Amino acid sequence: MSSGDGKNGAALVDFVAQTIQSLYSNRRLRQERPLLRIDNLEDAAQAPLQFDAASGRLHRRGCRSIPARSRLALYGVWRIGPEERKLACSRCKPATMEEEPENRSDATDMVFGLFSLIDQFGSVLRERGQEYRKSEDGRLLSRQFEGLFQRLDRREQDFLSTLLTSMDGLIKTIRDIDDRLNNSNGEDKANGHDKDEADPAD
Amino acid sequence: MDLANAPWQPSALARERVGSLIALYRDKAREILYPLVLAHYPAMLANDGIEYRKMIELSTKMMVVGNACTEILGHDYDERRQMIGGLFGGCCFLADSFLDDFGEEVAQSYVARFGEFLSTGWFELKTDRERLFYVIIARLFVERDILHPIARQAIVLLHRAQAEDVAMRSEFGGAASSRRSLANLKICARNRSGHAILVLCVFLVPQIPLERLTTLFAAGALVMYIDDHGDSFADLTDRRVTFMNQVTRPERTLRRLFLAHVGRLYGELPAGNGRDLLIAFLTRYYVTRVEKNRHQRRQAGSAWAVYE
Numbered sequence: 352m353s354s355g356d357g358k359n360g361a362a363l364v365d366f367v368a369q370t371i372q373s374l375y376s377n378r379r380l381r382q383e384r385p386l387l388r389i390d391n392l393e394d395a396a397q398a399p400l401q402f403d404a405a406s407g408r409l410h411r412r413g414c415r416s417i418p419a420r421s422r423l424a425l426y427g428v429w430r431i432g433p434e435e436r437k438l439a440c441s442r443c444k445p446a447t448m449e450e451e452p453e454n455r456s457d458a459t460d461m462v463f464g465l466f467s468l469i470d471q472f473g474s475v476l477r478e479r480g481q482e483y484r485k486s487e488d489g490r491l492l493s494r495q496f497e498g499l500f501q502r503l504d505r506r507e508q509d510f511l512s513t514l515l516t517s518m519d520g521l522i523k524t525i526r527d528i529d530d531r532l533n534n535s536n537g538e539d540k541a542n543g544h545d546k547d548e549a550d551p552a553d
Numbered sequence: 554m555d556l557a558n559a560p561w562q563p564s565a566l567a568r569e570r571v572g573s574l575i576a577l578y579r580d581k582a583r584e585i586l587y588p589l590v591l592a593h594y595p596a597m598l599a600n601d602g603i604e605y606r607k608m609i610e611l612s613t614k615m616m617v618v619g620n621a622c623t624e625i626l627g628h629d630y631d632e633r634r635q636m637i638g639g640l641f642g643g644c645c646f647l648a649d650s651f652l653d654d655f656g657e658e659v660a661q662s663y664v665a666r667f668g669e670f671l672s673t674g675w676f677e678l679k680t681d682r683e684r685l686f687y688v689i690i691a692r693l694f695v696e697r698d699i700l701h702p703i704a705r706q707a708i709v710l711l712h713r714a715q716a717e718d719v720a721m722r723s724e725f726g727g728a729a730s731s732r733r734s735l736a737n738l739k740i741c742a743r744n745r746s747g748h749a750i751l752v753l754c755v756f757l758v759p760q761i762p763l764e765r766l767t768t769l770f771a772a773g774a775l776v777m778y779i780d781d782h783g784d785s786f787a788d789l790t791d792r793r794v795t796f797m798n799q800v801t802r803p804e805r806t807l808r809r810l811f812l813a814h815v816g817r818l819y820g821e822l823p824a825g826n827g828r829d830l831l832i833a834f835l836t837r838y839y840v841t842r843v844e845k846n847r848h849q850r851r852q853a854g855s856a857w858a859v860y861e
Contacts, residue, residue, distance in 0.1 A: 361692060365592075368691030369684070375675050386674030391705040392713075404747060407767035420736075423713050423744050424770070426706050428763070435763050 395427025400445050402426045407438060414443035559812075561819035563833035570826075571833045574617050578635070582612035585639035594685040604650075611649075612642025617834050618776070619753055622769060624827025626758045637696055637756045640689050645749065647686040652715060653793065657723055664716045671709055697756050703766075704755040711752050714744035725794045738796040746777030768821040775814040775835060782807045783842030786849040804843060811839050 371386065401410045403417060405424040409431065410417050417425070431445060439446040483489040500508060556562065563571075590597050590605060597605045619638030620630040628634070651663035670676040678684045697704060718741050725734060750773030754761050761769070781788065781797035782804070789798050800806045815832055822828040 364691055364695050365589075365688045368688065369678070372676055372678055372687070376677050385672065387699075388672055388674065389699060389705050390668075390671040390709045391702065392709050395702065395706050402763050402766070404751070404767050404770040405743065407764070409763065420740050423710060423717065423740075424747065426703060426710075426766070429702070432762075438763055438767075 391427075395425075398427030398429050399448065400428040400431060402428050402438075408440045409435060409438040409445055410440045411443040411445045411448065414440055414445075416440050416442045556812075559816075561815050561832050563829060563836055567829040567833035568837070570830060571617065571837055574620060574830075575613055578616035578620075578639070579609060579613045581635055582609045582616060582639045582642060585636055586612060586643045589643070589685060589688060593688055594681040596681060597685070608643055608646040611646045612639050614838075615639070615642030615645060615753060618750065618772075618831070619757055621827050621831035621834060622750065622754050623757050624825065625769070625822055625831065626754065626761060626765060626827075628758050633696070634757050637693065638753070640693050641753050641756060644686065644689045644693060647682065647689070648715070650682070651686075652719060653791070657719070660719045660722075664712070664719050667712055668716065671712055693756055697759070701755065701759075703761065704752075707748055707751040707755050711745070711748035714741060714748055717741050718745055722794060735796065735799055738794065738799060742777045742781060742796050743774035746780070747771070747773040749773055750776065765822075768818060771814055771817055772831060772835070775810065776838070778807055778810050779835070779839050779842045783845045785846055804846070807839070807843065811835075 375386070397412070399412055401412055401414070401417065402408075403410065403421045403425055405421050406418070408416070409428065431439070431448070436446040484493065500511070503511065586605075586608065590608075597608075616635060616638035619634065619641065623630040623634055630638075648663070648667075652660045666676065676683075676687055678687055699705070699708075721734075721737065721741060725738075747770035750769050751761070751766060754769060778797055781795040785795070785798040785803065788795055797803050797807065815835060818828065818832055818835075822831070
């Protein structure tokens with residue numbers, strides 16, 4: 352979503368961004384987990400190519416021609432484009448490198464990413480869901496959802512039920528695995544809090 | 554070199570364009586930033602809004618630079634990109650204020666906490682100024698794929714350069730003691746502003762070819778040398794050591810740097826409106842900042858941002 356979509360969209364971005372940080376400050380989320388790691392300098396330092404933004408030279412990682420003064424001007428680069436061969440260092444000749452196979456994120460990473468969010472924000476989502484379900488908007492949505500469900504044919508209803516049950520099951524499985532791992536590490540935590548503080552509905 | 558006959562000398566049209574864009578973007582910067590300041594940090598409007606007006610000036614500058622960079626990189630500087638430029642200016646102003654305006658402790662705290670934010674995404678908001686800063690960052694982050702490898706590196710390298718700047722200040726304590734420390738100050742200024750202009754560019758366009766990246770990095774470095782020369786006396790008053798306030802003949806050094814950098818921009822960037830705008834803006838910035846430095850040398854002045 353672009354904050355240029357309108358004033359409401361931009362205000363929503365502000366609200367969500369601040370709310371997430373205040374949830375963290377109020378210790379309502381898993382404290383030990385990052386929300387978003389922007390810092391990729393460790394990975395970038397391991398990239399096969401290093402581009403010196405100050406001199407405009409493209410080197411192989413570890414090339415001795417990289418000047419010390421460029422230490423904080425190096426950008427990790429994973430592949431060299433045809434237009435960029437002219438920037439290659441004449442000493443290490445990165446243009447002659449064979450390309451390493453690309454380590455792409457696949458759909459499984461996306462699914463795990465989604466579940467990590469559900470897991471991290473689970474208690475907040477559940478609490479918000481319960482509140483929303485009781486609100487006027489929530490009741491309206493619930494009626495609309497029931498109406499929509501009635502209009503689906505039997506096959507579509509079965510598919511939707513299976514999908515919801517599968518999601519529920521998958522979340523539960525991930526939580527069980529996570530709890531087992533936590534307990535095996537000698538920790539007795541539930542969703543980032545001591546068990547005494549956990550939602551009694553658990 | 555005779556500046557008036559240099560091949561890169563901005564045309565009358567390019568100079569006029571800078572003037573009209575500054576006026577236009579000053580109004581736009583207000584449109585973008587005023588509602589945010591009002592909602593999250595209204596105290597900034599106190600004292601006749603001096604600090605707010607400084608922020609608008611920096612934002613205006615970033616919008617003009619953003620316009621030039623966007624055109625150089627082959628895109629239109631549309632409304633959305635203007636908004637990104639304006640937000641980026643606000644973000645830079647606030648980050649610079651944490652680094653420069655509230656003493657060493659606040660600067661070190663900002664460096665540590667922003668480093669934590671870049672590693673984890675968590676940022677505890679302690680003041681309204683921080684809240685405004687964070688809201689602006691959040692708005693910028695939704696405008697682009699923030700996990701793009703070059704975008705991530707530009708942001709983190711900018712932060713590393715800021716951290717090094719803060720560390721060097723406490724190390725030098727008011728004066729650079731050797732030739733080597735002077736060289737380090739110059740590299741630090743280059744990195745800080747070089748990465749800053751690249752951060753602006755990664756928010757503005759989806760891809761930056763490496764060839765352009767290095768030339769724009771040089772343009773960013775030049776902005777910092779010019780800026781530091783203009784603020785030279787104010788920085789010395791605050792015991793803030795910079796390359797430009799430590800060299801023995803700053804005006805001559807800046808002229809040499811300006812000619813070398815602008816010559817490089819002219820030679821390496823594709824001919825067109827973007828290149829002309831960038832060079833015309835830098836020329837105007839150079840001339841006004843040299844004048845500002847002379848003015849401050851004559852009478853102890855303020856750190857007010859000037860273009861005229």
